[in-house]
Amino acid sequence: MKTFNNKIALNLNRDAQVSVKGFIAPIEYSGSNFHVKWDTLANLRVAEPEKQYPTSIFCDFLPKAAVSVGTPWEIEHAGALELLKQLHPSPSLGMRWDLTHKNESQGLWACLRAYDAEFAEIVFRIHAQFDLKDGWFTPSQFTGHLVIDRLKRSVAFFQMYVPNGIINFDTWWKKDPDEEGHITDSGFCPEMELSTGIEDIVRNTEFVESITQEEVEHQLTLCFYKSQHIHWVSLEEALEMAPAQQKPIHAISIDGPLLDESC
Numbered sequence: 549m550k551t552f553n554n555k556i557a558l559n560l561n562r563d564a565q566v567s568v569k570g571f572i573a574p575i576e577y578s579g580s581n582f583h584v585k586w587d588t589l590a591n592l593r594v595a596e597p598e599k600q601y602p603t604s605i606f607c608d609f610l611p612k613a614a615v616s617v618g619t620p621w622e623i624e625h626a627g628a629l630e631l632l633k634q635l636h637p638s639p640s641l642g643m644r645w646d647l648t649h650k651n652e653s654q655g656l657w658a659c660l661r662a663y664d665a666e667f668a669e670i671v672f673r674i675h676a677q678f679d680l681k682d683g684w685f686t687p688s689q690f691t692g693h694l695v696i697d698r699l700k701r702s703v704a705f706f707q708m709y710v711p712n713g714i715i716n717f718d719t720w721w722k723k724d725p726d727e728e729g730h731i732t733d734s735g736f737c738p739e740m741e742l743s744t745g746i747e748d749i750v751r752n753t754e755f756v757e758s759i760t761q762e763e764v765e766h767q768l769t770l771c772f773y774k775s776q777h778i779h780w781v782s783l784e785e786a787l788e789m790a791p792a793q794q795k796p797i798h799a800i801s802i803d804g805p806l807l808d809e810s811c
Contacts, residue, residue, distance in 0.1 A: 552757050555614035558660075558668055561701040562604040568706070568744045570594040570634045578719070578735030586721050588680050592737075596634045605630055606703050609672060609694050615660050617757045618764070620771050623656035628674055631708065631742055632690075638679035657771040658694075662758030667704060667750050670694040671761070673768040674708070683721040683730060687740060688713060691765075695750055705745035710737060 572594040575583035583589050608627025615621060625641055632639035641656065658672035671693055677686040692708035710716055717737055720730035759767075786797045 550618075550759070552616040552618055554757060555616045556660075556663055556668065557614045558610045558670070558696055558698075559701050560603045560607050560610065560696065560703065562602065562607060564603040564702055566601050566603055566606065566703050566706070566744055567598060568601055568631070568634065568742050569598050570596060571739050571741045571743075572635060573737065573739035575717075575735055575737045578733045580731075580733045582719060582721055582733040583735060586683075586723075588682055589685070589719060589721070592636075592680075592685065594635055595637050599634050601630070603703060606694060606706065609658055609670060611658075611660075617660050617662065618759050618767060620657050620659040620767055623658050623672060623674070625656065628656055628676075632676055632678075634742060635740065636678040636685075639676050640679055641674075641676050655772060657768050659764050659767050661761070661764045662750070662753075662755040663698070664753060664756045666697065666699055667753055667755075668696045668698055669750055669755075670696070671764045671768065672708075673765075673772070675772065682723075682725070683719060686718045686720075687737075688716045688718075695745070703745060704749050705743075705747060707741065707743040707747065709739075709741035709743070712736075712738070 572592060575589060575592065577583070578589070605627040608624035611621040629639055629641060656672070656674045658670050660668065661671045662669045672691070674690040674692075676690060677684055687710040689711065690708050691711055693705060694703065695705040696702070697704040713736070715734050715736060718732065718734045720732050722730050786799070789795070790797050
């Protein structure tokens with residue numbers, strides 16, 4: 549990825565108001581049919597379909613100092629938590645595994661993807677979960693975009709959503725309140741999203757500096773998972789490389805993703 553030296557400051561008018569819409573579609577699938585058997589999961593819906601926020605909420609997504617394209621920074625927790633409450637009243641940014649050990653996937657990170665004189669586009673990734681009445685619901689991740697109108701210092705577009713995938717959430721159900729432990733499942737929710745503004749506002753913008761969506765997503769993934777700093781290759785490639793480099797092969801077999809919290 550190309551290195552950029554130019555840095556820009558990102559600011560918003562804190563006094564403005566922003567109306568955000570929220571959506572949670574009914575869960576379509578779960579491996580053990582929790583979305584049918586478990587009433588709480590079957591009836592999981594957005595807490596507030598529409599809500600007004602001060603722009604200061606979105607200031608928490610901005611870097612404290614000027615940044616260059618491709619440089620990640622940590623997001624302040626308060627604004628993200630307040631937004632997540634529109635989806636469900638009990639969000640948590642500390643993942644459930646924190647009860648036993650530090651989970652490397654916890655956190656909130658953002659990165660400047662592109663800018664010109666008028667707009668700046670920030671891409672972000674957040675890992676969170678929701679405390680249900682009798683269990684937990686953990687989306688694979690929340691990803692999103694924050695587009696700032698640099699001239700008006702306003703939010704031109706904001707979207708925070710759970711990406712589509714065959715499996716995009718993990719859940720724990722305390723089925724029997726009198727017994728210790730939980731039972732687990734995973735599945736697919738077609739829509740869990742917060743948004744405001746015009747989505748294609750930067751589609752035809754010729755940015756001064758930019759990286760691709762794939763590049764910025766990779767940068768953010770590196771912030772969450774140490775495993776992604778490893779140069780992974782297929783077994784076929786490893787069998788060719790090992791004799792040439794005089795190195796042993798370390799083979800790993802897994803039955804879930806290394807890149808998110810969907811399993």
